[in-house]
Amino acid sequence: MAQNRMRLTHAQLADLARHAFGLTPGAPDLPADTEFEDAEGVLVAVTSGDGLSVREIPRWRSPDSVRAELARRGWAQPATWVGQPPDDVSGLPDRLLVLLPVAGTAPDSVAISLGAAVWADRAVGRELVIVPVPVTAGDPELPWLELAAAYGAGPVASHVDPRPPTTGGRAVMFTGLSGAGKSTIASRLVELLLEGGHTVTLLDGDEVRTHLSAGLGFSKADRDTNVRRIGWVAAQIAKHGGLAVCAPIAPYAATRADARRLVEEQAGPGSFVLVHVATPLEECEARDRKGLYARARRGEIAEFTGISDPYEEPTDAELTIDTRSSSVDESARLVLAHLAGG
Ligand SMILES: Nc1ncnc2c1ncn2[C@@H]1O[C@H](COP(=O)(O)OS(=O)(=O)O)[C@@H](OP(=O)(O)O)[C@H]1O
Ligand SMILES: Nc1ncnc2c1ncn2[C@@H]1O[C@H](COP(=O)(O)OP(=O)(O)O)[C@@H](O)[C@H]1O
Numbered sequence: 119m120a121q122n123r124m125r126l127t128h129a130q131l132a133d134l135a136r137h138a139f140g141l142t143p144g145a146p147d148l149p150a151d152t153e154f155e156d157a158e159g160v161l162v163a164v165t166s167g168d169g170l171s172v173r174e175i176p177r178w179r180s181p182d183s184v185r186a187e188l189a190r191r192g193w194a195q196p197a198t199w200v201g202q203p204p205d206d207v208s209g210l211p212d213r214l215l216v217l218l219p220v221a222g223t224a225p226d227s228v229a230i231s232l233g234a235a236v237w238a239d240r241a242v243g244r245e246l247v248i249v250p251v252p253v254t255a256g257d258p259e260l261p262w263l264e265l266a267a268a269y270g271a272g273p274v275a276s277h278v279d280p281r282p283p284t285t286g287g288r289a290v291m292f293t294g295l296s297g298a299g300k301s302t303i304a305s306r307l308v309e310l311l312l313e314g315g316h317t318v319t320l321l322d323g324d325e326v327r328t329h330l331s332a333g334l335g336f337s338k339a340d341r342d343t344n345v346r347r348i349g350w351v352a353a354q355i356a357k358h359g360g361l362a363v364c365a366p367i368a369p370y371a372a373t374r375a376d377a378r379r380l381v382e383e384q385a386g387p388g389s390f391v392l393v394h395v396a397t398p399l400e401e402c403e404a405r406d407r408k409g410l411y412a413r414a415r416r417g418e419i420a421e422f423t424g425i426s427d428p429y430e431e432p433t434d435a436e437l438t439i440d441t442r443s444s445s446v447d448e449s450a451r452l453v454l455a456h457l458a459g460g
Pocket of ligand 2: 297303395444446449
């Protein structure tokens with residue numbers, strides 16, 4: 119009898135799918151006596167004394183179902199292409215099975231939508247069957263020839279870019295103590311972006327706590343929920359090529375890492391920019407614009423970051439800003455330069 123229930127990541131689900139489809143030998147390494155579910159809570163597998171038993175693979179199309187579709191269409195062993203189309207499509211056959219290796223991504227990831235869109239755009243007039251497959255583009259778990267054979271395909275060509283496609287969308291997350299200067303620098307950054315003709319969505323801290331995170335307090339669980347929600351919204355914006363700017367305290371490294379993962383899963387590597395506004399506690403406390411530090415010192419506010427609650431200094435920030443040596447405008451321009459790739 120399984121004791122625990124665990125949600126699998128997209129990468130673990132792909133691993134499980136490869137195993138269930140017989141694409142790779144050996145079972146994924148999963149904890150014993152556990153039920154495993156996907157992001158929607160569907161029970162996908164169980165480990166018990168008898169080993170791993172796969173119940174359902176909800177997201178990926180099995181090679182059997184793809185072969186059945188090809189047979190229905192009367193496509194015997196169609197030519198197969200793995201990955202993106204070639205620059206010159208003139209030599210491609212009229213019918214093509216396209217396999218997109220997109221293991222580890224969300225079902226609505228840009229790797230899939232952009233991959234399919236590029237084919238639709240380039241291969242106009244051809245009949246295509248496009249199938250996302252649970253194989254890693256950059257470091258495939260099996261040779262393309264074997265992969266294609268599993269899906270019932272004939273001659274194979276490939277053009278796989280190991281870098282996942284990106285939408286160009288980004289999310290900038292400022293992190294730091296209360297009073298560090300996050301909101302002030304974020305506002306200046308937004309002004310500079312607008313002046314430069316960019317569109318930007320500012321997930322303002324007060325508005326987030328009034329709407330998106332209404333009712334949440336400052337316990338670890340509530341802060342984690344708040345920061346993950348911000349990360350999720352920022353990811354949706356970045357996924358469609360937008361730019362999101364947010365400035366929560368985000369005191370916990372693991373939760374910031376969750377936000378990074380959410381954004382990078384949707385908008386590709388490098389799309390999440392963490393900016394540590396590293397103003398020391400003494401300086402924030404001396405500023406005490408809202409009088410919160412004084413109240414926290416008097417014990418009137420419990421769990422106050424830096425006083426009676428932790429702040430885990432980032433070790434993975436793309437930028438670290440010292441507001442004692444950098445003005446508001448200079449700090450905002452540092453972030454702008456990073457976004458521009460300079
Ligand atoms: N206990 C406690 N600890 C820290 N901060 C507190 C607390 N209670 C209220 N405030 C006010 O809430 C603002 C921080 O909210 P965040 O949403 O950024 O926090 S978190 O990321 O969820 O940790 C923070 O605003 P900023 O000064 O803009 O950072 C504070 O004004
Ligand atoms: N170099 C600087 N960068 C940012 N803020 C600064 C700087 N120097 C002084 N400040 C002041 O520090 C305060 C920071 O407040 P705020 O931006 O609300 O911080 P946070 O959003 O991190 O809580 C503001 O009053 C701002 O004018």
